[in-house]
Amino acid sequence: MKVVMEKAISLQVNGQFHSVMIEPDELLVDVLRERFGLTGTKKGCGTGDCGSCTVLLNGNPVNSCLILAVSAEGKSILTIESLGNANHLHLLQQSFIDHGAIQCGYCSPGFLMVAKALLDENPDPTETEIRVAIAGNLCRCTGYAGIIRAILAAAKTMQEAAIE
C-alpha cells in the first residue's frame, strides 16, 4: 500500500487564493477541475498534445495537464472562468460566437485562453501569427477557419476601441 504524503499549498486562481491539501503528484488540471470545480478547463489527452487544458500561468499559455499543481504555487493562474460572464462576455468570447469558432465547444476554452495570451502580447497579429499561436491546440470540428476569423475580428475590434 502506497503511503501518500499530502501537502498544503496555496494557489492563486483567477485572482483569488485557494488553500488546498494535495498529493505531490497531482496535476494542475485535476486540481482545477476536481478540487476547485473549475471544469471549464477541459482534458482531451492528458499528455500535452491537444491544448484543451490550456490555462495562463503568469500570463503564458501552458498545458495544465503537464504542470504539477505544487509547481504553480506563487504564480498567477487564469482559467476560462476568468475571461467573462454572461452579462459581460470578453470580446474574444463574443467574437468566437459570432464567427463560427464554436461547434462542439470542447476545445473552445483552450483556444480562447491561447488567443487571449496572443492578443495580450501582440494586439495586431497577422493570420500567420495566429496560426502559429494556435498550432498547439487541436480542433476536430471547425477546421480552424472560424477560430482564425474570430481572433482576427476581435483584434480589429480591440484596435478600434483603443484608437477611439
Added chain:
Amino acid sequence: LSDYHVVGRSVQRADAVAKAMGKVLYTTDLSRPGMLYGKILYSDRTHARILKIDTHLAEALPGVKAVITAAQAPDKLFGIYIRDRLIFATDRVRFIGEPVAAVAANSLRVASQAVRLIRVEYEDLPPLFSIDAALSPEAPILHPDLAGYEAVYPYTRYKNVCLDAQLRMGDLEHGFAEADHIIERVYHTAPAHQAAIEPHACLAEIDDNGRIVVSTGTQQISVLHTELAMALGLPMTDVRVVSVALGGGFGGRLKTHFEQICALLARAARQPVKLVLTREEVFATTPGRAPFTIRMKVGVKQDGTITAKDVDILVDAGAYSDHTPGTATHAITMAQGPYNIPNCRARARVVLTNNPDWGCMRGYGAPEVAFATESLMDSIAHELGLDPADLRLTNLCKEHDPIISTQELRCVTIRETMLAALKASGYREKKGHLVPGRGIGIANLIHITGFLSSSATVRVNEDATVTISTGISDIGTGAHTVLRQVAAEVLGVPFESVQIAAVDSDTAPYDTGSIASRTTYDSGNAVRLAAEEVRIKLAKVAAVTLECSPEEITVEGGQAFERLNPGRRIAFKELVSLALYATGGPLLGSGSWLAAGPFPQPVGEGYGQGPAGTFLFGTHVAEVEVDVETGKTKILNYTACHDVGKAIYPAGVVGQIEGGAVQGMGYAMFEEVCLQEGRMVNPSFVDYRLPTALDTPTINAIYLEHPDPTGPFGAKGIGEPPIMAPAPAIANAIFDAAGVQINEIPITPERLYRALSSKKDFSGSSGQSGR
C-alpha cells in the same frame, strides 16, 4: 429576398454563450456524491483462449468496490447489424482492446491499480492480421457461430466473411465489349480514427426505482437505449439514457461502447460510477474507420464516355462486425460515383480478422470509394489525353438516371457544383500553367441522405413559447438551431421562443440520430410535420373565434388571421390561451418522417441498404505544391462547393464544409492507425497526426441552394459530403504537380517520396505526360 422570417438566417445558436464561457458540462465533467471511478481491463492478446481470470488480488485492494467479468454479466449477444458480441470476452479474446474485466473504486488511482492486479491466463491461438490470411482455406474460423447469429438483414455469411453483397445494373460484359480502353487500379485506404477531442466517457447510476440511468454524450440516443437494454437483458423501461453535451462525434459515438460495463459496475457497487477512457484507450479500443481495399475497373470509349464499371471492395472488419456491414453496403451503393454508367457491378466482402474492432466514421464508406472513383477518373483522363474536368463533364449523371442501388437519381446538381467550383478555383486558367512543382486537382462527390426514421413532437406552452422534443442531440453541428428555426418558421413565432427539451430516453420520440447527414433533412422534416399539426390545431380554434373555416386561416408573424380579410385577426398568444384554457390542451403535434422505407428486403444479392430520400452533390478543387526532395505536400488553395438545397442555418453549413474539408485533408495526408500484429502503435495525438492550424489553408467554402421539394424548406444535408472529396482532389493535384499517382491514403511525405524515387523518368516539371 427570402420569404422566410427565420429560415436562412444565421441566428445565434443557444449553446454558444455557455460553451464560450466553459460552462457546458460534458460527460467528463459530471460528478455525483459518492461517485466511484471505473476502469476496464482489456485483452492484450490478439487471439487467445481464456483459461482463467483471477480477481482476488484486485478485490482485496482497499478502495475497490466492485470487480466484474463475464461471470457477472448477462450472456446476451448484441451488436448493431450482426449480434456477434458479449459485454466481456468469455471463452476467448479476438483483439487487443477487447474488454475482459472491469473495476470500480473510490479513486481513479485505485481503480487503475486494481485492474493491473487481475491475472488472466491465456492460451494463444493463431491470429489473422490480414484479409488474405482470413480468406485462405486454412484460416481458423474466428466466429464459429457466424452464420447463426441474429442479424438485422439476411446477409450472406460464410467462414470469416460476415457480409458478401453485390449490386448490379445493366450488362457488364456488353459494357466492357463496347469500350476502347479498359483501365484497372487497386486503391487502399488506411484505418482512421474519429479522434474527437472529448474522450469517450459515461456515468451510470441506479435511480430510486432501481432503474439504471446512464448519462453520456451520444449521436444516437434511441439506438443506444435499445442496444444497452438488449446487452443488459433488461426491458427498456428499466434503462434510462440521458444525453449530455458531446465533445465531438464523427461516427465515434453511435450505439453503445462501454455503457453496459459502467452500468454493471454501478449495479454491483450500488454507487454511481464514472468511466472516462484515456486518450490511448480511445484510440486503441474504440472502433474507428475500417481499412478498405478497392479494385476498380472501367471500360471507356476513345471520346471519354464510360461504358462499364466493375468494383470489388474488401473491408477488414476487425474482430467483430460492428458498423462495417453498413459501411460496406453504403460503399457499393455509392461506388458508381456521380456519373452515368449504364453497366455497373459493385461487390463488397467484409472479412473478420484479429485486428482492432473497426466501426465507422463520417462518410460511412463513401469517402473510401470516392477516393477510388475520383482517382480513377484522373487515370482515365491521363490515359486518353483528356482534361480531367472535361472527362468528368462528359460523364456526369443527370436527373432520372438510374443508379446501381435500383433507384432513379433526383435533384441532381453535380453540373452546378462542378461549374461553380471550376470558376471559383480558377481551374481553367491554372491547369497546365502552374509553375513546376505545383498542381491542381478536382474531385466530385455523390452522397445520399434521407433514410431510417425520425420523429418529433412540438408543444406550445401556456405563455406561447414552443418546446420541441426530439431524439436528436446537437453534437456541435448546430442541429438544434436548425430544428428550432424550422418550428419557428412553421408557427410564425420568433426563433428565440422555441427551445429543445432535454434529450432523454424517457421522453425523446424515436429518432435514428445525429448521423448520416440526416438531421436537417429527416429530423427537420419530422419537426416541420409536428409543427404543422400544431398550426392546424390553432387554425381550428382561430376559425371558431373569427367565424370562418380553418382553411381560411393563416398563422404567421405572431398572429392568426383570415387570409382574405387580414383585418380579422387574433394574436398568437391570445390564440394559445384560448386553445389551452377555453378549448382544452394539449397543443401538441407529432411528426414522423421516413423518406424511403420501411427498409425493403435486400435489393441486391445479400445486400441490405434501402434507397435514399435524396442525393447530395459537391465538387472540390485543390491546388498543391510538392517538394520533390522530401515528398512534402503543401495545400495552397482549396475550394469546396456543395449544393445544400436550402441553407436553413448558413453559419452551420459553412462550419460543416470548412470542418469536413479539413478532416478530409487529415484523411488524405496525415491520419493512419498504424498496426503491428494487431496492435495500434500510434495511440496518441503526437503519433496519430490530426491537421493543425499550420497544415490547413483557408477553405473557400461555397454552398449552392437548389431546393429539394422533399426537404424542409428545400434543405438537403451537409454533414458528411465535405470529407469525401479532399483525398482524391489532393491526390489528383499531386499527380498534376509531380506526375505520380498515389493510390493509397494517407499520402504521407514518406509515401510520396518513395513513389517519386521509384519514378525513373521524373523530371520535376508541372503537368502530366501525354498532354
